[in-house]
Amino acid sequence: MAHVVVMGAGLGGMPMAYEMKELLRPQDRVTLVGQGENYHFVPSNPWVAVRWRKRSDIEIPIAPHVGRKGIAYDGRGVKRVQPKENRLEMNDGSSLEYDYLVIATGPKLAFDEVEGLGPDGNTQSICHVDHAEKGASAWDEFVKAPGPIVVGAVQGASCFGPAYEFCFIMETDLRRRKIRDKVPMTFVTAEPYIGHLGLGGVGDSKSMLESAMRDKHVKWICNAKVTKVEPGKMHVTEHDEDGKPKKEHVLPFAYSMMLPAFKGVDAVFGIEGLTNPRGFILIDEHQRNPTYKNIYSVGVCVAIPPVEVTPVPTGAPKTGFMIESMVTAAAHNIREELDGKAPSHKATWNAVCLADMGDTGIAFVALPQIPPRNVNWFSEGKWVHLAKVGFEKYFLRKLRKGVIEPAFERYIMRAIGITKLKAKH
Numbered sequence: 001m002a003h004v005v006v007m008g009a010g011l012g013g014m015p016m017a018y019e020m021k022e023l024l025r026p027q028d029r030v031t032l033v034g035q036g037e038n039y040h041f042v043p044s045n046p047w048v049a050v051r052w053r054k055r056s057d058i059e060i061p062i063a064p065h066v067g068r069k070g071i072a073y074d075g076r077g078v079k080r081v082q083p084k085e086n087r088l089e090m091n092d093g094s095s096l097e098y099d100y101l102v103i104a105t106g107p108k109l110a111f112d113e114v115e116g117l118g119p120d121g122n123t124q125s126i127c128h129v130d131h132a133e134k135g136a137s138a139w140d141e142f143v144k145a146p147g148p149i150v151v152g153a154v155q156g157a158s159c160f161g162p163a164y165e166f167c168f169i170m171e172t173d174l175r176r177r178k179i180r181d182k183v184p185m186t187f188v189t190a191e192p193y194i195g196h197l198g199l200g201g202v203g204d205s206k207s208m209l210e211s212a213m214r215d216k217h218v219k220w221i222c223n224a225k226v227t228k229v230e231p232g233k234m235h236v237t238e239h240d241e242d243g244k245p246k247k248e249h250v251l252p253f254a255y256s257m258m259l260p261a262f263k264g265v266d267a268v269f270g271i272e273g274l275t276n277p278r279g280f281i282l283i284d285e286h287q288r289n290p291t292y293k294n295i296y297s298v299g300v301c302v303a304i305p306p307v308e309v310t311p312v313p314t315g316a317p318k319t320g321f322m323i324e325s326m327v328t329a330a331a332h333n334i335r336e337e338l339d340g341k342a343p344s345h346k347a348t349w350n351a352v353c354l355a356d357m358g359d360t361g362i363a364f365v366a367l368p369q370i371p372p373r374n375v376n377w378f379s380e381g382k383w384v385h386l387a388k389v390g391f392e393k394y395f396l397r398k399l400r401k402g403v404i405e406p407a408f409e410r411y412i413m414r415a416i417g418i419t420k421l422k423a424k425h
Contacts, residue, residue: 002028002338005088005096007078007267008104009034009062011042012299012323016104017071018402019331025338032066033088033096035077039399040129043320044392046166046356048132049257050139050173055129058392060400069402078267083274083292088267100334103281103297104327107262108269114154116229117260123229124257126166138255146179147254150234152188154226156261158315159300160189160197161355163259164209164362170255171216172358186251187213187220188236188258190312194220198317199351200307200371202364203378212357212380221249223311226258234258243311262315264301276303286343287330296334298326304349307370316369321352354388361385 004024006017009032017032024030038059047053063073074096080089081101088096109127111118119125124135149170153163167187174180191197194213195205213220223239223246234256236249263269264279273291275281281297282289289295300323304316325347333343351366361384367375 002099003097004028004030004100004102004334005098006030006032006102006104007081007088008106008299008301009039009073009075010104010106010299011320012106012327013102013104014039014062014066014399015324016102016298016327016331017066018069018399019327020102020334021069021071023331023335028338029072030070031072031074031096031098032062033074033076033078034062035091036075037061037063041392041396042127042129043162043388045126045129045132046162046169048129049124049126049135049166050169051136052169052173055133058396059129060396065400065402080266081268081271081274083271083295086294099294100337101295102330102334103268103295103301104299105265105267106300108265108279110156110261110263113156113261114226114229117154117226117258121229122231122256123234124255125260126162126257127259135257142255143174143177143179145254146174146182148252149183149185150188150251150253150256151185151258152224153190153259154188154261155190155224156313156315157190157259158198158262159259159317160191160314161317161319161353163187163189163257165355165357166257167218168212168216168357168360170358171218185216185218187218188224188226188234188251189220189222190224190310190314191222192241192310192312192314193222196310196314197364198307198314199366199369202351202366203376205362205364205378208362208378208380212362224249225312229256229258239311241311262300268301278303280304285346286333287326287347288333288343296330298330299323302326317351317353319351319353321350322347322369325350354384354391356385356388359385361388363387 006013021030039062041058044058077091078088079091116122119131125131151167195209225237228235234251238247240246269279280303287296300318329345329347332345349369351369355362360382362380363384365377
């Protein structure tokens with residue numbers, strides 16, 4: 001009998017547990033390990049932050065839903081992985097042993113790398129539902145006394161889509177409140193140009209996003225490093241194409257949301273052979289760690305090099321489509337190992353994304369993620385907004401039912417109408 005432990009109960013961990021259980025032998029078991037009782041649909045956090053959603057709209061209790069599929073749930077959280085001993089040291093001091101471990105924790109949010117950044121500092125965040133709720137309270141106060149907004153992503157960030165999303169969602173909300181004319185908006189990003197997205201651009205993303213920002217009267221600063229955030233004041237150094245400081249900006253704000261850089265969670269950070277210097281999990285082409293062969297990893301916590309070198313450091317995003325492909329590859333490879341075979345399945349490193357823009361939206365497809373690409377497509381329209389609203393309901397319904405199918409992949413294929421996106425494992 002084999003015990004497979006999935007560490008992390010988020011966008012990667014939940015599907016991983018479901019799909020692993022489906023593929024295991026009758027005598028094997030799966031334990032899903034998370035922190036707390038509930039799963040939160042992270043892509044909806046920007047809506048929570050302007051009160052277009054309530055927390056209760058985007059969360060479900062984990063244990064009863066996975067339990068119906070025969071998956072055990074442990075919500076105590078992991079203090080430290082002990083890979084040489086094949087066990088997890090839990091937050092309460094106990095241990096959980098495993099035969100195979102799948103690390104799907106997502107990242108640690110590196111707010112500490114910029115003075116004054118984050119919800120415990122002087123800016124808001126939409127990376128976690130707790131942050132989004134706090135941001136919503138700050139938004140309530142802001143709209144009573146509107147002023148400048150600064151929004152974007154700091155140096156080292158790898159997830160730029162939500163910054164664009166939240167910028168346009170705030171802009172839409174302000175227009176609906178008829179106070180947009182009182183709010184100057186500035187987008188600050190480490191990207192070398194608008195629409196880079198950590199991907200070197202996708203299709204016409206540069207021209208289309210620049211056009212959208214001009215249309216919505218949003219100014220921008222690219223190649224930007226945020227050096228310090230004081231109450232109501234952000235210090236930004238703009239760099240040239242060689243990475244040399246070009247101009248210093250001091251941006252006043254009454255409300256700010258800046259995405260941080262990511263790094264590995266404390267439970268794995270600094271474990272030699274398991275992680276890179278940033279704490280991301282090292283994997284081979286089969287999602288398996290080269291040093292500890294019974295450890296696999298999927299999702300945002302895996303180590304992926306940047307798509308290209310940029311004047312200010314940026315990382316590569318990991319979208320839901322890519323994560324589900326990792327999940328399926330890892331699950332099939334673990335089953336192959338249980339059958340005495342060598343792992344043979346590989347994830348398709350493709351980037352597919354739906355991003356809401358308030359009353360419209362953008363969608364992009366990069367196959368593969370790293371150029372040159374077979375598909376390099378970017379589109380904008382109200383249909384994207386509607387598709388993302390629909391996907392939120394679709395995905396949560398699938399999780400409640402314990403459906404094993406790659407929900408993101410199939411929904412996106414239907415929404416975009418590209419039938420050849422199906423990942424080959």
